[in-house]
Amino acid sequence: xxxxxxxATLITMALALVRALLGPTIYDRLLAANMFGxxxxxxxxxxxxxxxxxxxxxxxxxxxxxNFIGVIAVLEFIRLRxxxxxxxxxxxx
Amino acid sequence: xxxxxxxFLLTLLVITALAIVxxxxxxxxxxxxxxxxxxMAANFFLLDAADVALTEAAIGAGISTVLxxxxxxxxxxxxxxxxxxxxxxxxVVTITTLIVIYATFDxxxxxxxxxxxxxxxxxxxxxxxxxxxxxPNAVTAVLGSFRGYDTLGEVFVVFTAGIGVxxxxxxxxxxxxxxxxxxxVPNRGLRHYLVPRVVGRMLIxxxxxxxxxxxxxxxxxxxxxxxxxxxxxxxxILYALLEGEAEALRVLPLSVLKWLVAGGALLxxxxxxxxxxxxxxxxxxxxxxxxxxxxxHIGIILIELGVxxxxxxxxxCVFHAFAARGKV
Amino acid sequence: xxxxxDILSWVLLSLGGVFxxxxxxxxxxxxxxxxxxxxxxxxxxxAAVLIIGGIMLQAGLTLATIKLAAILLFLxxxxxxxxxxxxxxxxxxxxxxxxxxxxxxxTSR
Amino acid sequence: MExxxxxxxxxxxxxxxIGFYAVIAKSNLIKKLIGLSIFQAAVFxxxxxxxxxxxxxxxxxxxxxxxxxxxxxxxLILTAIVVGISTTALGLGIVVRxxxxxxxxxxxxxxxxxxx
Numbered sequence: 001x002x003x004x005x006x007x008a009t010l011i012t013m014a015l016a017l018v019r020a021l022l023g024p025t026i027y028d029r030l031l032a033a034n035m036f037g038x039x040x041x042x043x044x045x046x047x048x049x050x051x052x053x054x055x056x057x058x059x060x061x062x063x064x065x066x067n068f069i070g071v072i073a074v075l076e077f078i079r080l081r082x083x084x085x086x087x088x089x090x091x092x093x
Numbered sequence: 094x095x096x097x098x099x100x101f102l103l104t105l106l107v108i109t110a111l112a113i114v115x116x117x118x119x120x121x122x123x124x125x126x127x128x129x130x131x132x133m134a135a136n137f138f139l140l141d142a143a144d145v146a147l148t149e150a151a152i153g154a155g156i157s158t159v160l161x162x163x164x165x166x167x168x169x170x171x172x173x174x175x176x177x178x179x180x181x182x183x184x185v186v187t188i189t190t191l192i193v194i195y196a197t198f199d200x201x202x203x204x205x206x207x208x209x210x211x212x213x214x215x216x217x218x219x220x221x222x223x224x225x226x227x228x229p230n231a232v233t234a235v236l237g238s239f240r241g242y243d244t245l246g247e248v249f250v251v252f253t254a255g256i257g258v259x260x261x262x263x264x265x266x267x268x269x270x271x272x273x274x275x276x277x278v279p280n281r282g283l284r285h286y287l288v289p290r291v292v293g294r295m296l297i298x299x300x301x302x303x304x305x306x307x308x309x310x311x312x313x314x315x316x317x318x319x320x321x322x323x324x325x326x327x328x329x330i331l332y333a334l335l336e337g338e339a340e341a342l343r344v345l346p347l348s349v350l351k352w353l354v355a356g357g358a359l360l361x362x363x364x365x366x367x368x369x370x371x372x373x374x375x376x377x378x379x380x381x382x383x384x385x386x387x388x389x390h391i392g393i394i395l396i397e398l399g400v401x402x403x404x405x406x407x408x409x410c411v412f413h414a415f416a417a418r419g420k421v
Numbered sequence: 422x423x424x425x426x427d428i429l430s431w432v433l434l435s436l437g438g439v440f441x442x443x444x445x446x447x448x449x450x451x452x453x454x455x456x457x458x459x460x461x462x463x464x465x466x467x468a469a470v471l472i473i474g475g476i477m478l479q480a481g482l483t484l485a486t487i488k489l490a491a492i493l494l495f496l497x498x499x500x501x502x503x504x505x506x507x508x509x510x511x512x513x514x515x516x517x518x519x520x521x522x523x524x525x526x527x528t529s530r
Numbered sequence: 531m532e533x534x535x536x537x538x539x540x541x542x543x544x545x546x547x548i549g550f551y552a553v554i555a556k557s558n559l560i561k562k563l564i565g566l567s568i569f570q571a572a573v574f575x576x577x578x579x580x581x582x583x584x585x586x587x588x589x590x591x592x593x594x595x596x597x598x599x600x601x602x603x604x605x606l607i608l609t610a611i612v613v614g615i616s617t618t619a620l621g622l623g624i625v626v627r628x629x630x631x632x633x634x635x636x637x638x639x640x641x642x643x644x645x646x
Contacts, residue, residue, distance in 0.1 A: 001434050003094060005472055008438035010101050012445030013132075017105055019448050019457070020128055021112050027454055027511040029124045034503045035448055035461045037154065040131045041496060042441065042472050044138055044146075045489065049476055050095075053587060054485035055314050056143050058307070059134075061488060062150040062320075064495035065300050066327050069155035070127050071503040072289055072334050075510045077120075077162045082514060096534060103541035110548045110568050119560055126564060133571050141599040142578045143588040148611045157567070157615055164560060164622035168629040172558035173636050182555035186547045193543035202535025204584035211583055215600030223591060231589040231601040232608065240605060247609040254616035261623040286509060292502040296495070314590060319612045404612055411619040418626065 002050045009043045030074055037067030096203070099139045106132045120170045123161045130154060143315040144232045147307070151323035156408055159330055163415030226389045228312040236317060237393035241376040244396070245361055248403050252358045255407030259351075262414040293335045300328035308401050309394070318397035322404025329405075330412055338416045350410050357403030364395045430478035437471030440464045454516055455508060462504035469496045538579040545572035557637040559625045563618060570614050577603040 013036060020032035044060040109129045116122045130153025137146035201208035222234040236244050308321030333341035365376040372380055378392020379385035447460025473493045480486045549572060552565025581603035589601040625635055632640050 001431050005434050005438045005441075005475075006098060008442045010098060012441045014101075014105060015445035015449045016461075017109065017128065020125060021108075023121070025454060025511070025516060026118075026120060026124070027507055027516065028457065029121055030507055031454070031458055031461055031504075032448065033124050033127050034500070034507065035444070035465060036128050036131050038465050038469065038496060038500050039441065039445075040135055041492060042437075042469060043135055045473060045476055045492060047098075047138060049479065051587065053143075053590075053592075054480060054483070054488075055590070056138070056588070057485060057488040057492065058315055059138060059143065059147050059150055060492050061303065061495070062147060062307075062324065063131075063134075063154060064492045064499065065296060065303060066151060066154045066324070068293070068296065068499040068503060069327055069331050069334070070158045071506065072293065072331065073155070073159045073162055074124065075286065075289075075506055076334050077166060078510055078514065080166060100534070100537050100541075103538065107541060107544050107548070110545055113564060113568065114548055114552045114556070114561075119558070119564075122561070122564055126567070129568070129571070133575070136575065137578055140578045140582045141586060141588045142581065142604045142607070143590065145574070145578060145604050145607050145611070148608050152611055152615050157618070160615070160619050160622060161560070161564070164626055167626045168560060168635050172556065172561055179555050182551055185554070186551045189550070190543055190547040193546065194540055197536055197539035197543065200536070200539055203538050203579060204535065204582050204586075206583050208580065208583075210580045210600055210603065215581075215602045218601055219589060219591075219598055229591045231591060231598065232604050235601050235605045236608065243605075244609060247613050250613050251616045254613075254620045257620045258623040261620075261627050264627070286506050289502050289506040292498050296498065299495070315588075317608075319608060323612065407616060411616070411623075414623065415626070 002046050005046050006043065006050065009039050009046065013039050013043070026074075026078070030071060034067070034071050037063060037070070041067070095139060099136060102132055102136050102139070106136065117172060118170060119165055119172060120162075123158060123165065126161065127154065127158050130157065144230070144317065144320070147315045147320045148323070151307075151320045151327065155327040155330065156323060156412075159334075159412060160415065163412065167415070167418055225386070226393070227386050228390065228393070230312055230314065230316075232315075233311050233317050233393065233397070237396050238378060238389055241365070241396065244400065245365070245376065248358050248361055248400055251407050252354060252403055255354050255403075255410050258411045258414050262418055290335050293331055297328050297332055300324060300331065304328060308397065311397055312390070312393060318400030318402075319404055321397075322401040323408060325401070325405045326408035326412070329409055333412070333416070338413065342413065345409065347410070347413060350406050350413070353402050353406030354410060355406075357399040357401065357406060360399035360402065361396050364392055364399070368392070426478050430475040433471045433475035433478065437468045437475060440468035440471060444468060454511055458504050458508050462501055465500050466497060469493060469500070539576070542572050542576045542579065545569075545575065548572075559628065559635040559637065560622070562637075563621045563625065566621070567614065567618055570610075574607045574610065577607050 016032045016035045016039065020029045023029055041060045041063045044063065045057060048054055048056040106129065109125055109132060113122045113125045113129060116125065130149060134146045134149040134153065137149055218235050218239060219231055222231045226234045226238055228234055304321045304324035307316035307324055308318060311317035329341060329345060368377045368380055369375050379388045381388035381391045444461055444464030447464060448457050451457045451460050470493065473489050477486050477489045480489065546569055549565045549569030552568065553562050556562055556565065581600040583597060583599050586597040586599045587595055589598040589604065628640065629635050632643050634640060
C-alpha cells in the first residue's frame, strides 16, 4: 500500500508540474511549487518506510520547515516589485 | 518498482529543465528551479544518497531561490530572446547528446555490484569506518576524516566565494552616489501579511533547533556541517524576510558574520594544526585524545562545527550583500 | 489487534492517496487561481493528515512516530499559511476572484 | 532490464545538454547561470547514480545490513552542492555588477557597449 500512495503522489506531482508549466499567472506557478513541496514531504516520508529506514524522516522534516521560505521569498519579491512600480508611478510613499 | 519511480521522476526533471530553459520570464524560471531542486532531492533519496538529498533540500528549497530572486530584483526579470546562433547551438547540443548517450552503453548499468566504483576505495571506506572511526554514518566519516583535506579545500572555496561576493557588491557603483544607511531604509519586511509573520516567527526557533540537531547528529544519521549551515542560514533569512533586513542585521550584524566566515575556516585549520603539534599529521585526529577513536570523534565534531559556521556565515553574507544593494 | 491497526492504516493511506490525487486534479482543472488554491490547499492538508497518520500507525511507538508528528505539525502550520499568503498577495496585486487572471499578474506567455 | 539501468545515464546526458544549451544559446546572463546550475545538477545526478548498488541502502551503517551504496560519490557531491551555490552566488554578484556598469545583462548589448 506504500506503493499505491507513492504512485498517487507521483501522479499528483506530474499534475502540479503541468500547472506550473501552464501558469498562467505567477501565482499559479507558485501554488504549484508549494504543492510540489508538500507532495515531496509526503513522498519522502512514504519512501523512507518503503526502504525500511525510518531515520531518514529528517529529510522530510527539512522540507516541511524550509519549503515555506521559498514561498515567502517570492511573495516578498513581488511586494518589492509592486512597491517600486508604485513609486515609479509617483503614487506611493 | 523503485527504479520505475526513479525514471518517472527523471522524466519530470527533464520536462522541468526544458521549461526552465524555454521560459522567457526569468521569475517563472526561478520558481521552476525550485521545483527542479525538489525533484532532484527526491531522486537522490531514491538513489540511497540521504546526506546529499538533505543538502539539496537545505540549499535548493530556500536559499538558492532567495539568491536568484535577490539578483533578479537588481537586474530585471525578462530576457530579450536568444542570441542569433541558436540553430548552431541546437546542432552542437544534439550531436553532443547523442555522443554522450552512445558512450553510456559502455557504462555499467545502474546498481551493478561489479562496477568499478563499488570495488576500490569505496569498499575500503565502508569496511574501515567501523574499525577506525566507529561512527555509523560512513559519509560523515569519509567527509570529515578520511578525506579531510578535500573538505578543507571545499570550505576554503566556499570561504573565497563569500569573500568574493562581499568584494564585488560592497564596491560602490559609479551611478550611485549616496551611501545607503541600513537603518532608514523603508524595507518593512512582510509587515502586511500577518499570518505568515506569526507562523514564520513561530517556526524560526524550530528551524534553529533542527539545524543544531543536524549539525551534531551528523555522525549518526544524515547530516553534518554543510547541511546544518544551510539550515541555520535559512532560519536567519526567513527572519530577514519577515521582519525586514535591517532587523536581521541588528540581530546578527555584518561584522559578526565576517567573523563567522573566517572563524569556521580557521577552526578547521586549527584542528589540523593541533594534530600536527601533538605529533600527528595535518588533520590526523587520532592524536587529539589518548584513544584514537575518541580522537577521531572529537576531530570530526570540531571540523563539522567549523564547516557549519563558515557555511552559515558565507550564505548570510551573500544574502545581505544582495539585499543591501537591492533597495530599488 | 495488529490486524485492526493494519487495516486502519491501510484505509488511512489509501484515503490519503485519493485525496492527494483529487488535490492534484483540482489544481490542474479548476478554472481560476482562487479555486485552484482552494483545491490544492484543502486536499493537501487532509491528505497530509491521512497519509502521515497511516504511516504513524505502521511505525508504532518509536522515534519515527515523533518525527512524523513533527512533520505533520509543521506541514499543518506552513501549508495553509503559504496558501493564505499566496491568496492575499494575489488579491493585493489585482488578480480578481470572479474572472480570469487579469493582465497585471500575467508574467509570461 | 539492461536498458532500464541505463535510463538514468540518458537523463543525465539530456539534462547536461539542456544546461549546456542554455549556457551557449541564451544571451541573458542570469539565464546562463540557471543553465549552469542545471548542468551542475546533471553532474551530481551522474555521480550519485554511479554510487547506487542493487539491494544496497544508504551508507549509514546499521546492524544486520551488509550491503551499502558507496559513500565516496556522495561525499564529493554533498560538498559540491554547497560549493555550487557559493559559486553561483559569486556569478550572480558579477552579473549584478555588470548590470550596474553596463545597464544590461544581455550578452550582445554588453558587447555592443564594449565596442563603442
